Amino acid sequence: LFPRSVFSDGLILPPLVEGSKSPVISSPTSGTVEKIAREMSEAEKKSPFIPEEWSDAASSVSCSSTSSLQPVVALVCGPKNSGKSTFSRNLVEVLLQRYKRVAYLDTDVGQPEFTPPGFLSLTVVDKSILDSDWTVPCVKTPERCFFYGDVSSKRDPKAYLRYIYTLFDYYQLYFCKSSENKTELPLVINTPGWVKGIGYDLLVDVLRYVSPSHVVKINISAYSKNLPAGLFWLDDGNDDETAHLIEIQSAYQDSFNRSVLIQKDARLLRDMRICAYFRQCIKSKEVNTIKELTQELASHIPYEVPVSSLTINHLHCQIPSSEVFYSLNASIVGLGISSDVFEDLPSCVGLGIVRGIDTERGILYVITPVAENVVEKVDLLLQGSIQLPTCLLEVKDYRSPYLSPNVLAST
Structure with missing residues (x-):
């Protein structure tokens, strides 16, 4: 999601581990992408069982x-x-x-x-x-x-x-x-x-x-x-x-006719929903696989959002002012409108991916399916702990920050 052309002098690059030439987060295996695609295909074919x-x-x-x-x-x-x-x-x-x-x-x-x-x-x-x-x-x-x-x-x-x-x-x-x-x-x-x-x-x-x-x-x-x-x-x-x-x-029974839990991979389902959401960014082409989605998002033209026009709220942690850009880079953020409030709580109109930051100009590059006329009203950036699916960072011919192909994935 982060084309090389976006990163130039003055733009954030991934930090390195001391004594190493590799970024700090490992890249997922290709099996993760294949599993998501397979689950998507199987889910579409199944009809819910209603007892x-x-x-x-x-x-x-x-x-x-x-x-x-x-x-x-x-x-x-x-x-x-x-x-x-x-x-x-x-x-x-x-x-x-x-x-x-x-x-x-x-x-x-x-x-x-x-x-x-x-x-x-x-x-x-x-x-x-x-x-x-x-x-x-x-x-x-x-x-x-x-x-x-x-x-x-x-x-x-x-x-x-x-x-x-x-x-x-x-x-x-x-x-x-x-x-x-x-x-x-x-x-x-x-x-x-x-x-x-x-x-x-x-x-x-x-x-x-x-x-x-x-x-x-x-x-x-x-x-x-x-x-x-x-x-x-x-x-x-x-x-x-x-x-x-x-x-x-519960609708599902075991061999002894006892109600049992439905086995689901919660993390996989969350990744599927995030992929489904950002697939809405691609309206001119048909996207059927994770690979196609990743390629399309990588070449998608982002919005340029001046940092000076935003209030940035970190929902569940405190970020030093010197590290704000690093925390936002390659993250999923909520897009809020401070003037649209109900009981003192501003509404959120959708999600965006911060795909790059120009620190010299103070510009965020944001991908979102939210309509342009709505994005123009956004003045509040909400950063939580919702992570970008790592499968979306596996783009051929593009270098994504915070990934390394030379380390083992955590268990």
Whole structure:
């Protein structure tokens, strides 16, 4: 992604390890790229398996929404890889049979449904998403989203909760309260699979704040991995009659007909979503493989963004002023608009890749699929810890910084 022509006098080059002529980070093997491409192809061919129990649960939520005076708010929870995202998709499909649009609040920063990793978002869905391929989750524009900047809520639990609360408040203000100019929409809330320790406490806090009309809890046969039975988020003696708890089993069974976890490579899926997002930069050509995507991004014309026009926020760490350019180079950043705020939180309109920096002119070279008329409004750069997939740095005839072919990859 970093053509040699971009790097000249005054531009940042990768730092070297003392006593060595090689940069500090190893290059991935070609097998990584091949695996991603193979997974992409296989994912497009598979149809989700929806058991009868899941269909009944989704129908129960949908039917109750027509008899209630308030729009349904359904929160889906359960252990990691138990099928929460698949059930949430199916629930959206069922609700779309009764409503023209359905709101979707995604609180899973590691495996979000409609955005790249690192986002918390509120999206309004108006068409089928159940059978979409790997490109679809990243092309929808959320009604509101915030760049959390990490794939786990443990990095900053307070900020994580604040973003969720603000998104829910936004939903209530614009899509829930009755008004002649507003259409009430049902809401589906997808949650992460971290349900132990701090992850459990965060889930309880979210449940208490949103007070959902329905909670769908997915269980597996390994009871120790499941959430507690009953209305676990309520205080002792506090019986919330408005909450309907629906418990279902994971869709996948082992040879003994026991519910088991769905095995997924989380890091691989995150890389696929990031690749899918930045594939939107290439609109004039058809891109079908990682190799083609890498070549196209390497030759893609970047935006020139003056550093003087930006406020740079480092979300989860402090960077010395002398090292800011080094930290930004070859990184993924959130693009924010400080004037577009809700409850004092600026919106994030997308992601960008800082592909090079001219330190003499104070210019950042940024690649992003965000429309030019929106990029012109960006005045806030949000740097988290979302990493650029290393497969995108393997470009023939281009020299990417921070890579070396002569060292072993870490395990």
